[in-house]
Amino acid sequence: MMDSPEPSKINRSSSASALNASVNTPSSESPQVQESPFFRFASNLSPMRPAKACHVAPSFLGLNSPPLVFKSPRVNCDRESRYLERPQGTHLSSVEMSQSYNGGNSLRVAPGDSNESNSQLPLPERFATDTQQDIGLRNDTNTQSCSFPTSVDEYLADPGDTDEMYSVNPDVEQSTYAVESEPSNLTRTKKVILKCNGNDDPGDKAEEPSPLSEESNEIHQERPVENPETEGDKRVVERVSQEHTKLESNLAADVSHNSLTQHAGNGPDHSDCAAQSMSDPLQDVKESKDCHEMVSTLHVRQENISQDGSEASLKYHGIRRRCLKFGEAASSALGSNMSNMKLNATSSQMHFVNPFKPVSSLYLQRGIPETGSKPADYFSPSLKEPIALYPASGHDKRKLSPTDAGNSEGLDQHTPGKKKKKTSSTADGNGCKRCNCKKSKCLKLYCDCFAAGVFCLDPCSCQDCFNKPEYGEKVLETRQQIESRNPLAFAPKIVKSATNAPSNMEDVNLTTPSSARHTRGCNCKRSMCLKKYCECYQSNVGCSSGCRCEGCKNVYGKKEDYVAPDHALSKERVSSNVEKGSDSTMLNKPEMVASREDLFQKEFYDQHHLSPITPSLQCSDQGKDMFPSHRSLMLTDSCDSKSYENVQSPAPPCNSASCILQLTPLSNPDSTSGAPSIPAKPVGTSAPSSRVSHGCVRQLSGGSLRWRSSPVTPRNTNLGEAQHLQGLESDSRLFDIVEDETPAILKESSTPTKTVKANSPIQKRVSPPRVIGSSSSGGLRTGRKFILKSVPSFPPLTPCMDSKGNGNEDGNVDSGNGATK
DNA sequence: GAGTTTGAAACT
DNA sequence: CAGTTTCAAACTC
Numbered sequence: 009m010m011d012s013p014e015p016s017k018i019n020r021s022s023s024a025s026a027l028n029a030s031v032n033t034p035s036s037e038s039p040q041v042q043e044s045p046f047f048r049f050a051s052n053l054s055p056m057r058p059a060k061a062c063h064v065a066p067s068f069l070g071l072n073s074p075p076l077v078f079k080s081p082r083v084n085c086d087r088e089s090r091y092l093e094r095p096q097g098t099h100l101s102s103v104e105m106s107q108s109y110n111g112g113n114s115l116r117v118a119p120g121d122s123n124e125s126n127s128q129l130p131l132p133e134r135f136a137t138d139t140q141q142d143i144g145l146r147n148d149t150n151t152q153s154c155s156f157p158t159s160v161d162e163y164l165a166d167p168g169d170t171d172e173m174y175s176v177n178p179d180v181e182q183s184t185y186a187v188e189s190e191p192s193n194l195t196r197t198k199k200v201i202l203k204c205n206g207n208d209d210p211g212d213k214a215e216e217p218s219p220l221s222e223e224s225n226e227i228h229q230e231r232p233v234e235n236p237e238t239e240g241d242k243r244v245v246e247r248v249s250q251e252h253t254k255l256e257s258n259l260a261a262d263v264s265h266n267s268l269t270q271h272a273g274n275g276p277d278h279s280d281c282a283a284q285s286m287s288d289p290l291q292d293v294k295e296s297k298d299c300h301e302m303v304s305t306l307h308v309r310q311e312n313i314s315q316d317g318s319e320a321s322l323k324y325h326g327i328r329r330r331c332l333k334f335g336e337a338a339s340s341a342l343g344s345n346m347s348n349m350k351l352n353a354t355s356s357q358m359h360f361v362n363p364f365k366p367v368s369s370l371y372l373q374r375g376i377p378e379t380g381s382k383p384a385d386y387f388s389p390s391l392k393e394p395i396a397l398y399p400a401s402g403h404d405k406r407k408l409s410p411t412d413a414g415n416s417e418g419l420d421q422h423t424p425g426k427k428k429k430k431t432s433s434t435a436d437g438n439g440c441k442r443c444n445c446k447k448s449k450c451l452k453l454y455c456d457c458f459a460a461g462v463f464c465l466d467p468c469s470c471q472d473c474f475n476k477p478e479y480g481e482k483v484l485e486t487r488q489q490i491e492s493r494n495p496l497a498f499a500p501k502i503v504k505s506a507t508n509a510p511s512n513m514e515d516v517n518l519t520t521p522s523s524a525r526h527t528r529g530c531n532c533k534r535s536m537c538l539k540k541y542c543e544c545y546q547s548n549v550g551c552s553s554g555c556r557c558e559g560c561k562n563v564y565g566k567k568e569d570y571v572a573p574d575h576a577l578s579k580e581r582v583s584s585n586v587e588k589g590s591d592s593t594m595l596n597k598p599e600m601v602a603s604r605e606d607l608f609q610k611e612f613y614d615q616h617h618l619s620p621i622t623p624s625l626q627c628s629d630q631g632k633d634m635f636p637s638h639r640s641l642m643l644t645d646s647c648d649s650k651s652y653e654n655v656q657s658p659a660p661p662c663n664s665a666s667c668i669l670q671l672t673p674l675s676n677p678d679s680t681s682g683a684p685s686i687p688a689k690p691v692g693t694s695a696p697s698s699r700v701s702h703g704c705v706r707q708l709s710g711g712s713l714r715w716r717s718s719p720v721t722p723r724n725t726n727l728g729e730a731q732h733l734q735g736l737e738s739d740s741r742l743f744d745i746v747e748d749e750t751p752a753i754l755k756e757s758s759t760p761t762k763t764v765k766a767n768s769p770i771q772k773r774v775s776p777p778r779v780i781g782s783s784s785s786g787g788l789r790t791g792r793k794f795i796l797k798s799v800p801s802f803p804p805l806t807p808c809m810d811s812k813g814n815g816n817e818d819g820n821v822d823s824g825n826g827a828t829k
Numbered sequence: 830g831a832g833t834t835t836g837a838a839a840c841t
Numbered sequence: 842c843a844g845t846t847t848c849a850a851a852c853t854c
Contacts, residue, residue, distance in 0.1 A: 445848080448838095448848060452848075454839085454848045455849080530837090534834080534836090539851070539852075540851055540852085
């Protein structure tokens with residue numbers, strides 16, 4: 009039927025019909041409405057029947073878009089994003105196939121549809137018919153499931169939606185098929201709408217099938233026209249296409265038909281369908297079943313529904329999706345500016361990740377279902393802030409390591425080794441990392457998950473794992489213990505240093521910022537820093553003076569070649585730093601007196617700090633909050649404001665996350681350095697000076713600055729700043745973390761800085777971690793001291809992806825932390 | 830996939 | 842702080 013009709017006409021009709029539908033709403037179908045002059049007029053305008061048009065309309069996302077806004081933008085967004093993300097090729101083909109069946113409809117579908125096709129994919133899988141299409145689709149299914157919901161809201165809100173989506177699809181199909189029964193279409197759309205709106209009513213579930221069946225019926229009907237033989241395959245295809253269309257259509261339809269939704273009545277739909285489709289009931293039934301199954305399996309919707317639409321299930325799904333997305337995002341992000349890009353592209357994701365969300369959410373993101381308070385408890389609520397989406401923990405080293413991140417994508421490339429194998433093992437395709445702990449119970453830093461501040465998930469192969477929500481208390485306790493030993497234990501290990509990039513760096517196409525350095529440095533004896541055994545190498549950063557490696561041949565920068573950034577900035581400082589002995593370079597030494605430059609810088613940073621920010625910080629309260637994710641160091645400003653540095657964790661993928669982190673104000677570099685400095689040794693752990701030093705080093709990476717700035721204030725330019733900025737710019741890495749030279753600030757602070765100082769800047773201890781705000785502030789305030797609070801590490805938000813993060817490589821910026829040892 | 834190597838983390 | 846042990850990833854075969 010559809011063949012002949014010019015697409016254009018159809019479109020028109022569709023649009024027109026849509027309008028009608030919206031206007032008429034439920035009643036539109038009613039005879040009265042039809043009779044209305046307007047209706048007639050509209051009908052006359054296009055040869056197409058309104059009903060059809062309606063259906064068609066959905067197919068066109070663009071057209072529908074407006075309505076979508078009203079309806080459930082989320083869905084659209086998600087899907088769209090999804091579409092974008094996913095490989096569509098196969099699907100498209102399938103879709104097209106289906107379309108072809110449909111006739112002229114195919115034309116419409118095509119472009120935008122690819123997306124749809126993707127969404128649909130799952131269904132086909134479920135159907136699991138043997139058709140090739142199915143196969144092709146399957147590949148995507150995983151991704152889909154993961155990608156699905158972009159936002160938590162969606163999950164929550166739409167648990168049913170997904171189903172609806174499917175259910176809706178029928179409408180779409182109809183649209184394609186639509187020619188015949190208008191009413192049916194409307195009803196269907198109504199159903200869809202209902203579902204969407206309706207939340208999860210169990211009843212809906214029951215209903216859902218019907219729509220599908222109906223759709224299927226319709227499809228069948230049409231199919232018959234073509235080839236009975238191929239019908240099976242076609243069905244699959246159609247379903248897919250339908251789903252795609254449905255999704256789109258749903259949105260549009262929903263909007264337009266919301267009124268109709270009331271009608272929701274299943275009966276009508278079925279009746280309509282029946283009427284419309286002459287197809288055999290049997291087929292319908294089967295299809296409906298299939299549809300249901302598919303939905304349930306893929307989307308879990310059913311589960312949700314079954315559970316009364318419990319959010320949990322949804323969330324869970326959402327999580328999965330997130331992981332995938334993150335991975336995707338990460339991958340995508342890797343290259344470029346991720347932050348922005350991703351944000352935009354994956355806005356949906358961003359939603360999920362909302363930095364401000366409680367930690368629990370973070371976990372969720374990671375894929376962990378919220379267990380409730382535990383996770384939240386575990387990670388202090390304060391986290392809200394920007395925890396990095398990334399996995400920040402420096403520990404991630406391996407996982408997080410850029411390479412890994414890379415796994416997620418391109419980054420790996422950088423790593424010569426490549427070895428993705430592992431990465432693959434460690435990270436699922438999505439980029440989510442997973443551990444394989446056997447004896448540590450995932451409560452030690454050996455465990456990447458734990459180190460990253462995230463709970464272990466299914467993908468993990470760990471044994472006797474206690475890093476689960478159920479054991480939240482234990483996890484926290486353990487974390488605290490570890491932090492007590494080393495406040496920076498969960499801090500990012502890689503920090504960007506503004507200055508020097510190793511000469512080598514250039515040679516290597518590194519994604520990582522040249523300036524980035526491992527806060528503690530490596531201790532390689534045999535790997536020559538050319539294998540992932542080396543944390544520096546793994547993070548795609550050059551070795552620095554802080555490293556104790558032997559025979560360093562790190563392609564990203566040899567230890568020997570390393571020039572401490574600080575030095576560059578101010579040598580005075582360096583001298584001061586020297587104190588520590590550790591070569592660590594300046595960074596560490598908070599103590600040092602700050603040179604004027606430093607001071608300037610400090611101010612500069614301060615300004616940054618001023619920027620709003622940081623939500624996260626607060627967390628610290630106890631000092632030990634665990635916020636795994638990013639290990640940013642918190643510094644408290646005398647003033648109150650806490651600033652922290654962020655360290656980004658490598659988590660790359662989540663650029664967004666990184667962004668978030670940065671949002672937090674940095675404490676001034678100083679602070680950062682301060683952090684280390686802060687750490688007054690007392691607390692202190694003994695961190696090797698050298699290591700510390702690295703951390704301390706400031707590095708202001710431009711990147712970090714940026715981040716900061718972004719969130720907040722623009723700021724100033726001080727001389728020092730300028731310098732820093734330059735450095736930063738050079739780096740231009742999103743990830744970069746700024747480091748500061750704490751010293752300056754600390755120094756500045758007339759007061760106490762010293763008190764604050766820590767030995768190794770990096771490391772540890774902020775002395776009193778604690779109270780960050782308050783306490784520190786008090787004493788500190790006077791001077792602007794920055795104390796490192798505890799450096800809570802933030803959980804990587806992004807759970808998964810991050811880890812590897814590509815971004816990381818770049819991203820690895822950690823703020824200084826480092827300090828663990 | 831099993832076994833080895835490696836270096837960080839943890840422990841003494 | 843140094844040395845040793847433990848651990849899990851990285852790597853090799």
